[in-house]
Amino acid sequence: MKKIKIKKILVIKFRFHGDMLLITPVISSLKANYPDAIIDVLGYEGSVEILRVNDDVDKIFAVKNKKASFSNKTLDYLKVVHELHKEKYNLVVNLSDQWLSGLMTRLISPSYSVAFEFQQRNQFLWRLFFHELVKPEGTHVVERNLSILNAFDFPVTVKNTKMGYHAFVWEGIKFRLGKEWDQQKYVVVQPTARQKFKYWDDEKFAEVIDYIQRVTHHKVIITCGPSEDDKRCVARIAELCKVKPVMTLAGNTTFDELAAVIDHAQFFIGVDSAPMHIAAAVDTPIICLFGATDHRAWHPWTEKFWMVWAGNYHPMPKRSEIDRSFKYLSYIPVEKVIDAVNSAVTAEKAG
Template sequence: MENSFQRILIIKMRFHGDMLLTTPVISTLKRNYPDAKIDVLLYQDTIPILSENPDINALYGISNKGTGLKAKVSNFFSLVNQLRKNKYDLIVNLTDQRIIALFVRLLGARVSLSQDYAHRQSAFWKKSFTIFAPFQGEHCVERNLSTLAPLGLTDICYETTMSYKPEHWEHMRNELEKLGVKDKYVVIQPTARQLFKCWDNEKFAEVIDSLQQRGFQVVLTSGPGAEDLSCIDEIASLCKSRPVTELAGKTRFPELGALIDHALLFIGVDSAPGHIAAAVKTPVICLFGATDHIFWRPWTDNIIQFWAGNYQTMPPRSQLDRNKKYLSVIPPEDVIEATKKLLPQGDAK
């Protein structure tokens, strides 16, 4: 295999957490081709989570779902024109959208690698790439890295990366000081994009009460949407002593990374902040419901993971009820016990 690439494009179009799980591929390519410029093609909405990654030369955003057809077509051809000028000699594809096959054909890279998706076996798809790599590994990070196997690389990075600048932490530290938060705080993000990934608000309140009674301050975070903020408000109202909610919906991803990095512990459900915590090496307590808790777990050993399937049988994906809180079977007492294992001995008072 060619041992020198100067312009590399990585393609991954998924949600924020998925993008963080792609960073070991980016880091591995940078280690092995330190002089190469590495670009990433991703959804426009997910650009902020990778915006400070020093291994990335440029991020190119493709229109998400919900964009009008005319705008999508315009965005597609605009991107093709921009990317063709970069004259990539290597494309690494980690996504299965059909449109990507056309994209890769139009870019004309000398080498194009792709994961070998079982549901993408059409002649058009198969002829759009020069090399296919079979899936290997149980976790998403391992699967992503297996795409690079045909390159024969030996210096592999297995860590995820969440980057932020010193000024991001400086801003968050100032905000925490205004809110009276010291250095012994726990970050909890109870919200997720879909209800079936959520835990009961009253159970989160029990965990928060336990932490605050032991002297640990709790900072609640969330996305900026009305439903997320309503969830934060309800949880806070159920607590004996109100946790810090003023940062919910107000932190950009680099700032959220800085906030979680300096926390003693992160607690959350199956969503991007859990992957951020793993990347910045903050201890994690993560709650999973009827999703693949092995493939999608935060990529860290410093974790206690709760899977609803250990308490009650979970349905197969085809029978998933997206309006049901499968995590409800996880008792708050178990999560409270986990906090005692991962936090400093005794209390924080």
């Protein structure tokens, strides 16, 4: 990268909530090497909210996602570009592969811009949007994201993901749960994800929850997203449980509240979803259930996890052949998840 004075940086990522968490090592590394620089983030409306409590980030800008109409999106994009152009960025770090990210970068007119060299993009046209392209490297998504820093003259200094919340948020959660939760040991279970092919069977989740509460004597708090589908799913799981889990927070937390709940849990159990990545970011041990997604690329970015992969019990399809209405995790035997629970409890007792 050419020598320029870095005062203002914009990081771009157009993806979902979990993807936004997985770019935080890039943001933290930029902040560590440019401590006086302002770092802003541009992402999709809603998804970018997961970075609201991050002291490395100054401003957050958002554009409407794919669900908005073409006219609404166009007007929104133009408005955001106008706002960003006034910021006069020295550097834009683009981690997205959408043409929109390239066009917006060009319209923002930064002093310098860096992006990945994506195979699925026409290299001549893609190169017109940026000053420098970098080949992505690594197996895990975090490793690939961090490889954008190969364009710079400094080593990667921060590799952990980051998720924050204020102390008063946890106090508010305890108030909602009741006074007895000051010393209560509990486990967070997140059965839902954005896509149904990542779901496990409700009956199996219920069996695991009963085992945790009956045998390990930990309470279970079920969490989920705010959608009606998510709420119906966890309500059915709770109905199937012989020992009822705590449902107070299901579908009823902000991202920072969810981070606080998971942070104080003994361990977390869930499918491939944003809350799983939150658990990794707050350093809570994880039991993760994976199916047809690439677990090598998307597993929790931590050493404290036990993975139960459906591919060990039945062949998983290629990405292009995934049936998004089919529950691939159904191949996972409940006994294997209970084995992972026992391992997590043993590790907890060992300190």
